[in-house]
Each structure stands twice: as structure tokens, then as C-alpha cells.
Amino acid sequence: MPDAVVDVPRWSADQVLSLAPDASAQRAARALAGGKAWSEVGFSADDALPPTVWGLCQGSDVQPYQTCVDLTEPAYRCTCPSRKFPCKHTLAVLLRWAAGTVPDAPAPAWVREWQASRAERTRAYGPKEAARTGGESNGRAAGTKATLRRAERVAAGLAELDRWLADQLRGGLAGVARLGYAHWDTMAARLIDAQAPGAARLVRNLGDYVGDPERLLAELGLLRLLAAGFARLDSLPPELAATLRLRVGLPVSAEEVLAGPAVRDRWQVLGVRDEPENDLLVRRVWLRGAQTGRAALVLSFAGPGQVFVTDLVPGTALDADLCFYPENVRVLIARRHAPAAPITSVAGALPVPAAMREYAQALARDPWLERWPMVLADVVPVKAGDRWCLTAGGDGVPLDPAAGAPWRLVAAAGGRPVVVAGEWTAAGLRPLSVWTGDRLVRL
Amino acid sequence: MTDVVGGGAVGRGAAWPEVLAAALVGTQRTGGDAEALLDTVAGHALRRRAGTALVPGVPLPAPAPADPAGFVGPDAVARVDALLATDSATRDAVPVRDMAGRLELLAEWLGAAAGRRVPPELVPALLDVGRRHHHLRPVLAEVAGPLAHWLAAQRPDWGYAAAGRPAQSTVDGPEVWELGSIGRRGGYLHRLRQRDPAQARKLLEATWDAETPDDRAVLLSALKTGLSLDDEPLLERALDDRRRQVRVVAADLLGRLPDSAYGRRMAARALACVDLDTAGPTGSRTGPDGGTGPIGIEPPATCDRPMRRDGIAPRPPAGTGERAWWLEEILARAPLSVWPAPARFLARPVSEAWAVTVRRGLARAAAAQHDIAWALALVDPLTAGVVTDGQPDDRLLLKALYDVLPAQELAARAAAALDRGLVGAMAVELEHVLALCPRPWPPAVAEAVLGALEAHLGNRGAGWRAASLCELAALRLPADLAPRVAALAERVRAVRPNDPGVAFIERFAATVRFRKAHRSPHGAAPPRRGRVRARAGRAGRR
Incomplete structure (x- = not known):
């Protein structure tokens, strides 16, 4: 629990609305926030209570709904029957707080009870955040015998992958273009059977590069590194070995990650990108530490109809402890020290050559790195030939053509140098946000 | 392992292309x-990925010109963002779904900037x-500022906004006339007519004989813009065209030129059918307008060749007698200037057998010739006729007359019709009247619409007539009436709770509220706590 919080930085209305599960909830919340349905609205924070906003809202029920929000995480609770999460009452009470119309007041009993029960649960099960974004877990519970058996299966699967890779080069890549997706999916399925889902995903993706032999060949080379590396895992430096295991798809539990050293910083949210992957929607939130300069990735998943529960909004910074996965980019939030606060400038923006050097270093740590957050200082979007790129004069960083013509970025920059944050991939940079002066524009 | 294995094999140190x-x-x-x-x-x-090839030697562009104008406030930005959004989540923040409605909201937003x-x-x-919606271009340019010119220079699609072009000009240059599709050639001709009608006519005359019949019809109709007696020779020539559509267009355009030979021919035919020269009951003869007695009607006995050449259709539509039809056609095409003033003409009795035909013919003429005096004189009798027997043809004619009436006349008629009740009002094409009324509606119209909706919805709750009226009213009512609309929605909800059939009223209320918000939206952002902002208006998307 934080010590007596004197002043919690107030959120902007945008920050509040970004929590909404959909646009209709946003609209409803806006309408409700100004309404007369509220009574006993208050804000309180002390030794025993994290910063909390609460209120009673008269809805269609006889009893008013009890709505309260713990601002640190944030965590919500509302007694309304809505299945939306957070519901419009929650958003509305936050909007009132953001607008500065919520007075400081002693917390009523029901608020204290809720916070007490949450603290209880946290003690019992560890941080909630970790459970939420933890991915696979329970790896160790099954015991060492199962672990050993799995390692054997994975090793056998990767050995088969290695032979298969060589076969592709024996027959020549010119021929595989005709084979269609089934060719790659068969091998991918075998790797799934061998319990190497990470490698399986890489093989399945090969089908996308059939039209681009250079890319296809490069990906085969990286798979070779994976298979050959796994065969002599014990002789690798421990960090690289851990990264390799992760890339192959051996599970790392949230507990293991959280047991590692935590890095505290003011983590600036650079950009958010949602992408469908199989049946899930994957949200990647890219962070950079203001002091450490470290890049971090918060990954979350949403199934069909689900929404992302995250308060990581571009243009804010979060004072928190992060624990890194072995590949040194993906993180879990171990502990928040304060709610996210707006920022007016971005730290750690690099000139183009330095940014590329930094990426090369990251690649040396993890050859299978697919995305890397890049923050380029003082660049201008320009079209060179048929390709868009970002340049400070001289060399240009190519943009990913699949992202389309970056007209929003071009207009925001207006031909003047701006700071651009984006996701660097083998196909080029995908711009996510741009800072012009103290203004952030999401792309 | 050796460096080179076998004849064509590639060794360890081989370069990427060989590999x-x-x-x-x-x-x-x-x-x-x-x-x-x-x-x-x-x-x-790995090496290639780590050292990804950058694009060498990219020159910096010229920056956009500095723009001292301030920005609209953050709430206004959020609304225009929702109006422009392509992704469904942001789009849904606007209560209007259809494109035309969203464009109206956008136009209103832009106007308030x-x-x-x-x-x-x-x-x-x-x-x-602006690429697709030409009428918004001038306001767009205002709100976008010099940045629009700078961007337009980089993308041909936006060429219309490039600096130095008048706001209405388009990307199509003269080459379109030679090479473009028929649609773009017609558009080009139309625009040229706006600037230089004679030049446009010369262009068309030069290629007239080489055009296909279909193209001739399309291109000829472009002469509607900037029509004058100078166009008569070409139009007379087109009256002899082999293709019927071309003849129809030519006759229509000539009918708009009262002083043309065509107009004189029609006037002669009309005067042969209508005898104004009868004495009144007192036997007095007053002036050149003829007498005051009943008007004598003698429809043509045949539809001769010259009549057919002038566009009179020889075969009547089903249910109409031949001679009545020919009379109507002649009256519809004869210049209204041959008749006495509308009030005098209409005050005189006409034999009952021909009264309807005469009225229809004159109404068609008033609509075609955009004659406000005649339209005003005819619209009320025609409305009464539509209310009593509601012929579909008459309703179309009524709509055509509404198009001619000035705004305040429309508003008065809309208010009067609504006072008689919603159902009756909708029967006389009230929606068309309301759509033509100035936007936002003048107070009398707004009051009448809201009053009629309140009376209709207060007890029954819904109905398709109310739904379509609400859709229009959502965009056209003065936004200041938002509280009253909200109260109306509240009442309907009380009468028919949880009825999806009245969802349109919620949408109606939400739309007016949305619009009310941008009545006063464009002020600067309120300064945020703790930080003095140099450019307060720029808080846009924070």
C-alpha cells in the first residue's frame, strides 16, 4: 500500500474514456457524469486505503448502485447488473473525478470493506496484474518428471524441424511457392504435437513470405538458429539459453517472471497496437523507462467479444516495478507506485543511426526479436521514390508499406522534425504515435 | 567443411545473392x-536484419507554411474525429448512421468553426x-488552413485543394474533354458553362456530329447551366435529332427560353386553345388581358408534325384523353408570359371539364420555368386537390412546385400543413417541403414540427411517419431545442417503455444533443490544473 498519498495526479477525460469497453459505454458515461443521479461522491486516500473514488448512483433499481474505483491499478467495483466492464457508472464517477468535481471525504464503510477484501486477496494470491497477463502457468506444478519428458519431446521436434529445414533447401525454394499453406501447416502441426508452440508459430508464418524469397530464406535461417541452438542449449550463455527456450515455446510462468528482479522507473507509454492472432486480439503496449531507457512490452489478449482491461494510455507514464521475461522485452507489472500521469515530452528519443544501433544490440541478445519499439528524434516523414520513410536528412528509416500511406503523420509533422514512436519490424517501421512539441498524436 | 563444395555449390563466405x-x-x-x-x-x-538497409540520401521536404490561427477546443475535436472516423468504434460516437446525415453534421460543425x-x-x-463532396470544399479549406495546400501538393487526389486554385475547381483539365469518360466530359462541360457559356457551346458544336446519340443527350443537358438565347440554334438543330432522348432534352431547354422561336410557337398554340377574349357578365372588356368572363377552352384536334417536333408526346398516358393531354403538354411548354397575371387568370371560371387539365399544364410550366408568382398561385389549389384525391402524378407535380417556392413561403406552408396534423401533412409531401426549408429551420417551422411530433407521439408513441420526420428533424431543428426534444423522448419512453420501435426517438434526441454541443464548441480548451499552456487550444487528443 502506498503511504498517505497527498496528491494523486488527476486523469484526463480521455484517459478515463480509454478504459471504456465500447463507444456506447463512453457516451452513456458522459451523459451520466453530468447527471443528477449521484449522491455521496467522494475521494479518499490514507495509510489503510489506496486512492479511491466512490459514489452512489441512482439507477433503475430501488437501491442506488455502489460504485468505487481503486485508482492505483485501476480496479473497479459496481453493484449494477451491467455486464460491461468497467460499467458506465464506474466511468462516470471517474469522469467526475477527472473534471475536478469530486470532494475529498472520509470513505464510507462499504468502500473500506471492498478495499480490505482486495488487500486480503492480493496477499493470498499475489498481484492481480500478474495473474491477468501471466500467460501460461503451472509449468512447475506438474513435477520434474513431466518437465523432463516434455524437454525430450521438444528436442525431438526441433531435431525434426532441423532436418525439414535442410530438406527445403535441398529441393529449392523456387518449388515451395506452389505448395500452398498446407505445406507449412503440416510442419507447424508437428511442432505443436512436440509441445513447441513458439517454433510452430514461426513455421506457420513462413506461408506468408512465399511471395518474397529473400524474406522466406531469412526466416528459414533464423529457424535454423533456433533448432541448432536448442540442440546445444547447455553450451549457450544462460541469458541466451533462456531466451531461446522462450522462443521455442517452453512455458515461463508468471510466478517465475515475478520472482526475477524488478525494474522501477517512470514507464512512458509510447504506443498501442492491436492485432488479430488466430482467434484472439493481441494488444501490444510499448513502454520506455524515462530513467533507464529500457524498452518494455506489455502483452494482453482478448477473446471474441472481450475487451482489454488496461489503463496504459499513450501520452501517460506509470511509476511501477516491472519484471522482464527472459527475452528482456516483455514484462509483467509487478507493482504500481502511482496511477498513470500525463506526460508532455518523451524521453529516450534517438537519432536514426543510434536507434538502429540499439536495435542491432537487442537483436544480438534475441535473434528472433520480431518487433522493437523505436523512438526516433527529430525526423520528418518523406516519400522517397515509392517508399515512405522517416529521415533527419540523409538516410531514411523505411516505413512498413503494409501500414499504408502515413498521411496523418505527414500532416501532423507538417514537414517539420517530430518525435515518432513506432514498432520496428523486418518490413519497416509502423508508426504508432508522434509528438509535435508537447502534443501527442496517436496514429 | 570446405569453402566450396562441388561445382555450383556455395561456400561459407558466399555473398547473399549467391546464397x-x-x-x-x-x-x-x-x-x-x-x-x-x-x-x-x-x-x-541475422546480419542483414541487424543492419537493415536504410533508404539513402533522402532530402528533407519544404515545411508547411506557418499558420497563426488557433485550434478548435478538444470537445469539438473529439466530435469531428468521430464524424470523420473510418473505424466503427469511433464512428459509433455519432448518433447518425447514414452518410448523408453525417455529412450534414460535418457541414454544420465546419460552419461553426x-x-x-x-x-x-x-x-x-x-x-x-472534399474529394467527393464538392459543396464542402470552401468550408473545408477554411478549417484546414494553409496545411491543406501543402498536403494537396503531395497527392494528386487532393489537387482540388492546392494553392492558387479556386475552391470550386477540380483536377480535370481540358484534356478530359478529349479523353475522359462521358461522365467526366459532362462534368467538364458543366463547369466550363459556369465560367464561359459561349466557349462551352462552341466546344460542343465542334464535336456535335461525331458524338454518339447517348453522349449527345448527356452533353446537351449540360447547357442547362448558363442557358441563353445564344444556345437556340444548337437546340433547334437538336430538335431534329434522330434520338428521342436528345429531342426531349432540347425541347425541355427551349421551353425555358420564353423569347425563343420555340416559345413563340408554343405561345401561339396555347393561345389557339385558350380563349381569353370572352366578356364578363357585365359585358365590359378590360385591357389587353382580355375579358373577365369564363375562359373558353378548345383543345387541339390533332397532334401534328410540328407539334411532335417540338416535343409534344402524341400518346397520352393511360387514363388521360388524347386532346386533354395535348392541351396539357402545350400549356406546360408555353411561356407563362402570354397569360394575364396569375391571380386574374385563375379568378376566371374555366369549364369544369378542362379545369384540372389547365391547372396541371400551368403548374408544370411554373415548375419548368421557375416562375415564383405562378407557383405560388397554383400550389395551394394543387395541395387541396392532392389532399382530396391524392393522384401520384399530382404529388410529383406538387414537389416540383415546392422546388420553385422561396424559403419563407415554404416555411409558412410547412407550418400550416403541420397545424392540420401529422398524417395529413405527410400526405402532401411535407417532408419535401421541410427538406427544402432553410437549415436550421426557422422558428415557425421548428415550432410546428415539434408541436406536431409532441401531439402525435405523446399518445401513440410511434409510427413510420413520425420516424421519417424525426430523422429529418434531427438534422434540421435548431440545436437550441435540444432540451425540448429530450423532454419529448422522455415522455415517449414513459408511454412505451422498452419498446425498440421507438428507438428512433432516442436517436433523434441524441443527434440534436450532439449538434447542440457544437453550437458553442469551438472555444479554447480550459487550462488544465497546474500547468500554463502556451497554446491552450491545442490540447486536442491528450
Whole structure:
């Protein structure tokens, strides 16, 4: 629990609305926030209570709904029957707080009870955040015998992958273009059977590069590194070995990650990108530490109809402890020290050559790195030939053509140098946000 | 492992192009060890990725011109963002779904911006809107500022917004006339007519004989813009065209020129059918307008060749007698200036058998010739006729007359019709009247619409007539009436709770509220706590 919080930085209305599960909830919340349905609205924070906003809202029920929000995480609770999460009452009470119309007041009993029960649960099960974004877990519970058996299966699967890779080069890549997706999916399925889902995903993706032999060949080379590396895992430096295991798809539990050293910083949210992957929607939130300069990735998943529960909004910074996965980019939030606060400038923006050097270093740590957050200082979007790129004069960083013509970025920059944050991939940079002066524009 | 294995094989130190070539062909044919090749590939792949080739020597562009104008406030930005959005989540923040309605909201938003600018990142979306919606271009340019010119120079699609072009001009140059599709050629001719009617006519005359009949019809109708007696020779020539559509267009255009030979021919025919010269009951004869007695009607006995050449259709529509039809056609095409003033003419009795035909003919003429006096004189009797027997043809004619009436006359009629009740009002094409009324509606119309809706919805709750009226009213009612609309929605909800059939009323209320918000939206952002902002208006998307 934080010590007596004197002043919690107030959120902007945008920050509040970004929590909404959909646009209709946003609209409803806006309408409700100004309404007369509220009574006993208050804000309180002390030794025993994290910063909390609460209120009673008269809805269609006889009893008013009890709505309260713990601002640190944030965590919500509302007694309304809505299945939306957070519901419009929650958003509305936050909007009132953001607008500065919520007075400081002693917390009523029901608020204290809720916070007490949450603290209880946290003690019992560890941080909630970790459970939420933890991915696979329970790896160790099954015991060492199962672990050993799995390692054997994975090793056998990767050995088969290695032979298969060589076969592709024996027959020549010119021929595989005709084979269609089934060719790659068969091998991918075998790797799934061998319990190497990470490698399986890489093989399945090969089908996308059939039209681009250079890319296809490069990906085969990286798979070779994976298979050959796994065969002599014990002789690798421990960090690289851990990264390799992760890339192959051996599970790392949230507990293991959280047991590692935590890095505290003011983590600036650079950009958010949602992408469908199989049946899930994957949200990647890219962070950079203001002091450490470290890049971090918060990954979350949403199934069909689900929404992302995250308060990581571009243009804010979060004072928190992060624990890194072995590949040194993906993180879990171990502990928040304060709610996210707006920022007016971005730290750690690099000139183009330095940014590329930094990426090369990251690649040396993890050859299978697919995305890397890049923050380029003082660049201008320009079209060179048929390709868009970002340049400070001289060399240009190519943009990913699949992202389309970056007209929003071009207009925001207006031909003047701006700071651009984006996701660097083998196909080029995908711009996510741009800072012009103290203004952030999401792309 | 050796550096070179076999004849065509590729060794460890081989360059990427050789490695790629070998991999494409396959080691089965080039010889050599596939696994060794794979290792070489791996090394190359990692090196190439780490040292991704940058695009060399990119020159910096000229920056956009500085723009001293301030920005609209953050709430206004959020609304225009929702109006312009392409993704469904942001789009849904606007209560109006259909494109036309959203464009009206956008036009209203842009009109309220009053010299302030949108944040630069929204300018591309605005320019995209302007590509298709020419009428918004001048307001768009105002809100986008000099950045629009700068962007337009980089993308041909936005060329219309480039600096130095008048706001209405388009990307199509004269080459379109030679090479373009018929649609673009027609558009080009139309625009040229606006600037230089004679030049446009010369252009058309030069290629007239070489055009296909279909194209002749399309291009000839472009002469509607800037029509004058100078166009008569070409139109007379087109009256002899082999294709019927071309003749119809020519006759229609000539009918708009009262002083043309065509007009004189029609006037002569009309006067032969209508005898104004009868004495009144007192036997007095007053002036050149003829007498005051009943008007004598003698429809033509045949539809001769010259009549057919002038566009009179010889075969009547089903249910109409031949002679009545010919009379109507002649009256519809004869210049209204041959008749006495409308009030005098209409005050005189006409034999009952021909009264309807005469009225229809004159109404058609009033609509075609945009004669306000005649339209005003005819619209009320025609409305009464539509209310009593409601012929579909008459309703169309009524709509055509509404198009001629000035705004305040429309408003008065809309209010009067609504006072008689919603159902009756809808029967006389009230929606068309309301759509033509100035926007936002003048107070009398707004009051009448709201009153009728309150009376209709207060007890029954719904009905398709109310739904379509609400859809229109959502966009056209003065936004200041939002509280009353909200109260109306509240009442309907009380009468019919949880009825999806009345969802349109919620949408109605939400839309008016949305619009009310941008009545006063464009002020600067309120300064946020703790920080003095140099450019307070720029808080856009924070």
C-alpha cells in the first residue's frame, strides 16, 4: 500500500474514456457524469486505503448502485447488473473525478470493506496484474518428471524441424511457392504435437513470405538458429539459453517472471497496437523507462467479444516495478507506485543511426526479436521514390508499406522534425504515435 | 567443411545473392550440403536484419507554411474525429448512421468553426471528404488552413485543394474533354458553362456530329447551366435529332427560353386553345388581358408534325384523353408570359371539364420555368386537390412546385400543413417541403414540427411517419431545442417503455444533443490544473 498519498495526479477525460469497453459505454458515461443521479461522491486516500473514488448512483433499481474505483491499478467495483466492464457508472464517477468535481471525504464503510477484501486477496494470491497477463502457468506444478519428458519431446521436434529445414533447401525454394499453406501447416502441426508452440508459430508464418524469397530464406535461417541452438542449449550463455527456450515455446510462468528482479522507473507509454492472432486480439503496449531507457512490452489478449482491461494510455507514464521475461522485452507489472500521469515530452528519443544501433544490440541478445519499439528524434516523414520513410536528412528509416500511406503523420509533422514512436519490424517501421512539441498524436 | 563444395555449390563466405540463388534452385541441383548452406543463410539473415538497409540520401521536404490561427477546443475535436472516423468504434460516437446525415453534421460543425483550425492530423481525412463532396470544399479549406495546400501538393487526389486554385475547381483539365469518360466530359462541360457559356457551346458544336446519340443527350443537358438565347440554334438543330432522348432534352431547354422561336410557337398554340377574349357578365372588356368572363377552352384536334417536333408526346398516358393531354403538354411548354397575371387568370371560371387539365399544364410550366408568382398561385389549389384525391402524378407535380417556392413561403406552408396534423401533412409531401426549408429551420417551422411530433407521439408513441420526420428533424431543428426534444423522448419512453420501435426517438434526441454541443464548441480548451499552456487550444487528443 502506498503511504498517505497527498496528491494523486488527476486523469484526463480521455484517459478515463480509454478504459471504456465500447463507444456506447463512453457516451452513456458522459451523459451520466453530468447527471443528477449521484449522491455521496467522494475521494479518499490514507495509510489503510489506496486512492479511491466512490459514489452512489441512482439507477433503475430501488437501491442506488455502489460504485468505487481503486485508482492505483485501476480496479473497479459496481453493484449494477451491467455486464460491461468497467460499467458506465464506474466511468462516470471517474469522469467526475477527472473534471475536478469530486470532494475529498472520509470513505464510507462499504468502500473500506471492498478495499480490505482486495488487500486480503492480493496477499493470498499475489498481484492481480500478474495473474491477468501471466500467460501460461503451472509449468512447475506438474513435477520434474513431466518437465523432463516434455524437454525430450521438444528436442525431438526441433531435431525434426532441423532436418525439414535442410530438406527445403535441398529441393529449392523456387518449388515451395506452389505448395500452398498446407505445406507449412503440416510442419507447424508437428511442432505443436512436440509441445513447441513458439517454433510452430514461426513455421506457420513462413506461408506468408512465399511471395518474397529473400524474406522466406531469412526466416528459414533464423529457424535454423533456433533448432541448432536448442540442440546445444547447455553450451549457450544462460541469458541466451533462456531466451531461446522462450522462443521455442517452453512455458515461463508468471510466478517465475515475478520472482526475477524488478525494474522501477517512470514507464512512458509510447504506443498501442492491436492485432488479430488466430482467434484472439493481441494488444501490444510499448513502454520506455524515462530513467533507464529500457524498452518494455506489455502483452494482453482478448477473446471474441472481450475487451482489454488496461489503463496504459499513450501520452501517460506509470511509476511501477516491472519484471522482464527472459527475452528482456516483455514484462509483467509487478507493482504500481502511482496511477498513470500525463506526460508532455518523451524521453529516450534517438537519432536514426543510434536507434538502429540499439536495435542491432537487442537483436544480438534475441535473434528472433520480431518487433522493437523505436523512438526516433527529430525526423520528418518523406516519400522517397515509392517508399515512405522517416529521415533527419540523409538516410531514411523505411516505413512498413503494409501500414499504408502515413498521411496523418505527414500532416501532423507538417514537414517539420517530430518525435515518432513506432514498432520496428523486418518490413519497416509502423508508426504508432508522434509528438509535435508537447502534443501527442496517436496514429 | 570446405569453402566450396562441388561445382555450383556455395561456400561459407558466399555473398547473399549467391546464397539466395543456390537456395532457390536447391542443393540437389547445385550440389553441396544443404545444412551448410542453411548455416550460411542464418548468418546472413541475422546480419542483414541487424543492419537493415536504410533508404539513402533522402532530402528533407519544404515545411508547411506557418499558420497563426488557433485550434478548435478538444470537445469539438473529439466530435469531428468521430464524424470523420473510418473505424466503427469511433464512428459509433455519432448518433447518425447514414452518410448523408453525417455529412450534414460535418457541414454544420465546419460552419461553426469560425476561423479556427482542426488539429493537423485530421486534415487528410477532411481532404478525403472534399474529394467527393464538392459543396464542402470552401468550408473545408477554411478549417484546414494553409496545411491543406501543402498536403494537396503531395497527392494528386487532393489537387482540388492546392494553392492558387479556386475552391470550386477540380483536377480535370481540358484534356478530359478529349479523353475522359462521358461522365467526366459532362462534368467538364458543366463547369466550363459556369465560367464561359459561349466557349462551352462552341466546344460542343465542334464535336456535335461525331458524338454518339447517348453522349449527345448527356452533353446537351449540360447547357442547362448558363442557358441563353445564344444556345437556340444548337437546340433547334437538336430538335431534329434522330434520338428521342436528345429531342426531349432540347425541347425541355427551349421551353425555358420564353423569347425563343420555340416559345413563340408554343405561345401561339396555347393561345389557339385558350380563349381569353370572352366578356364578363357585365359585358365590359378590360385591357389587353382580355375579358373577365369564363375562359373558353378548345383543345387541339390533332397532334401534328410540328407539334411532335417540338416535343409534344402524341400518346397520352393511360387514363388521360388524347386532346386533354395535348392541351396539357402545350400549356406546360408555353411561356407563362402570354397569360394575364396569375391571380386574374385563375379568378376566371374555366369549364369544369378542362379545369384540372389547365391547372396541371400551368403548374408544370411554373415548375419548368421557375416562375415564383405562378407557383405560388397554383400550389395551394394543387395541395387541396392532392389532399382530396391524392393522384401520384399530382404529388410529383406538387414537389416540383415546392422546388420553385422561396424559403419563407415554404416555411409558412410547412407550418400550416403541420397545424392540420401529422398524417395529413405527410400526405402532401411535407417532408419535401421541410427538406427544402432553410437549415436550421426557422422558428415557425421548428415550432410546428415539434408541436406536431409532441401531439402525435405523446399518445401513440410511434409510427413510420413520425420516424421519417424525426430523422429529418434531427438534422434540421435548431440545436437550441435540444432540451425540448429530450423532454419529448422522455415522455415517449414513459408511454412505451422498452419498446425498440421507438428507438428512433432516442436517436433523434441524441443527434440534436450532439449538434447542440457544437453550437458553442469551438472555444479554447480550459487550462488544465497546474500547468500554463502556451497554446491552450491545442490540447486536442491528450
